Amino acid sequence: MALLTGKTYGGADWTPTFVTGIDPEKCIGCGRCFKSCARKVLGPEDLVDEESESTRMIMTIANQDDCIGCAGCGVACPKKCFTFSTKEA
Ligand code: SF4
Numbered sequence: 378m379a380l381l382t383g384k385t386y387g388g389a390d391w392t393p394t395f396v397t398g399i400d401p402e403k404c405i406g407c408g409r410c411f412k413s414c415a416r417k418v419l420g421p422e423d424l425v426d427e428e429s430e431s432t433r434m435i436m437t438i439a440n441q442d443d444c445i446g447c448a449g450c451g452v453a454c455p456k457k458c459f460t461f462s463t464k465e466a
């Protein structure tokens with residue numbers, strides 16, 4: 378299975394890891410990932426807790442097709458909410 382790869386500026390091989398999930402239970406809605414993504418892939422959403430009837434903001438993958446697999450959002454996240462995956466070429 379060949380993976381989708383690219384090159385860095387310096388010509389080294391680069392295997393992107395694309396965002397595939399954000400854990401809504403861990404997310405505290407701080408927005409750091411949102412600010413770190415230059416591709417506008419992420420978007421905030423209100424999550425309603427039915428038991429307490431309260432609402433809190435969480436981050437979601439709003440536009441996965443534009444992800445370039447840089448994993449910067451995962452580096453920015455203080456709660457380790459993200460999962461990433463490589464992609465077949
Ligand atoms: S991996 Fe990079 S491009 Fe994709 S959502 Fe995260 S910061 Fe944005």
Ligand code: SF4
Binds near residue numbers: 408455
């Ligand atoms: S950085 Fe992590 S905790 Fe903060 S909004 Fe993004 S996913 Fe949620």
